[in-house]
Amino acid sequence: MQWQTDVDLTHRNSFGFPAVAERFVEIDQLEQLELALAEVEQHQWPLLILGGGSNLVFRENLPGAVISIATRGSHVLVDDENTAIIEVGAGENWHGFISQLLEKGLHGLENLALIPGNVGAAPVQNIGAYGVEMADCFHSLTAYDRETKALVQLSKDECLFGYRDSIFKSSQQGRYIIWCVRFVLSTVFSPKTQYRGIADYLAAQGIVEPTAYQVYQAVCDIRMSKLPLPSELGNAGSFFENPIVSEAVYSALKGQFPDLVAYPDRPGHFKLAAGWLIDKAGWKGRRVGPVGVYDKQALVLVNYGEGRASDLLQLAGEITHSVKQRFGVELRMEPRLYPA
Template identity: 40%
Template sequence: MELLRNHSLRPYNTLNVDATARYFARIRHVDQIGQALAAAPEAERILVLGGGSNVVFRSDFSGLVLKNEIRGIRIVRSDDAHVWIESRGGEEWQDLVDFSLEHDLGGLENLTRIPGSVGAAPVQNIGAYGVEIKDLLESVEAVDIRSGQVRTFSNSECRFGYRDSIFKHELKGLFFVTGIVIRLARQPEYHIEYGDIRKKLEEYGDQPLSPRLLERAISEIRAVKLPDPRELGNCGSFFKNCIVTPDDFERLRTSYPALPFFREHTGQIKIPSAWLIEQCGWKGWRSGDAAVYPQHALILVNYGAADGEQIYDLSERIIASVRDTFGLVLEREAQII
């Protein structure tokens, strides 16, 4: 384990903003967590970094960054109906999706092309097109950063919510996710009711629906709507969608009859934040190199030289605008550092 000092974080965040970590260590084995802490005893703040696809560095980081690079994906159990896969936290999320497809297993296809690491997935409870990781996850293995003890969290112990988990609240910053176990079906239940999925599948003619075909459809949809962070700095959906009560929804729909929505199983109503932002005139807005993506108002982008503070300021202006117009308060998906 090598401890780096004053190390640039630009290569490690998909928003491509420049920032420096006072201390930086690549963690490829659990034992290296303790080694890094011992090598930087004066570091008061610790940040576990995965793929860097959900962070905004407003300034330099004065503490220790632990870059999760623990690798490995394997099948650990199977029966006639399901297969259990263990993935280490430093794997790219897409590599886990591809592994499942190579074994003709269903469940992850709706979550394809989500940038980031496996270790960050349960922290954020990543989701797309009607599926969240909580629907598939059996357990999370994590290391208590300070004590070094390994703990296994069951699905229920993770306290998953919409883009939320216990790791963003009571246990925020306290654990390093070393791996997860997911359960996938040999005969999957497909989720094709969201967005343009059905329309895209119709373009393929009479091809039988399969995990690979659905993954292809969603990949093509995402390619049109979302910028590739390798080509244009971004951290995916910057804001969560708004969840409101039925009464609040009816109040809004009186003023905005075209208001789009999805009804949650809880009875609450989900309103696409992209629509709210677009109605406020932000879609395609740009100041310097900080901008709102012209093809999707939920994406904030860096055209090259924007810093984290400029991106953060833009998000603050959007939040204020939506609040003043609709009376709704947007929540960021992106983690502000």
């Protein structure tokens, strides 16, 4: 295990912001991780565990240590007539993993195709799209517990998944380092097409009973029509969470804005489409210096080149203020700012 110093991480964050790590190491063995963490604790360095860098806003200087988890590979643990449990390394690319599942005839996560990042980050954020959340198919995971200094198994219940939330993001942030993840999947395909965009796409193709590949392709095509590839235009996908409001707040807004886009959430609450709020506040397609709001999807903030975290944070603050002024709704940033 050997630290690299002053490592350029510009190409390890999907915004493409310039960032230099004081120390960096990529790890795929438990012994390496234990050695690295021992040094981190001995010197009390700030620590960032880095996956695909797709949900991060990097400032220019990253103090302390950055550890990239590179555990890869996947294998089926249990395979019966209707279901299978598959284990996958945290360092595997998420979209590549979804494509592998399609080839294996394992279903349930195809609606989450083309989400950038690595598998290990998926439970942290409980990623979701087009009517499906990762938690819907989650079985369990193995993580290194920095308190007990041992690998532990965490069940779905123990992870406390919520909307774009988990113990890894909230109550136990920094304690666990995800090593591998297990999913329970179906060998029998049952399409999830309740999301209007997918239903409209399939209807336009004349597809009544879609195959798993057709749903997967629909998701990929829809995402590509709305979201720029980070390799072409720096971004982290959805920049703001969809705010959840009470039914009373929703009803008041609906009365004032009849075309408000919202979806029922937990009982007595509605999830508002943040992209609609931003669009109606006049931000869609607007550029402020080297950063801006994507012209095809107002929920996506982009780096046109030469942008930095400070530019993006200023833009995000102006958008948040504008939406609050017009709709009385507070937007929350979805990616993590580092250092905070």
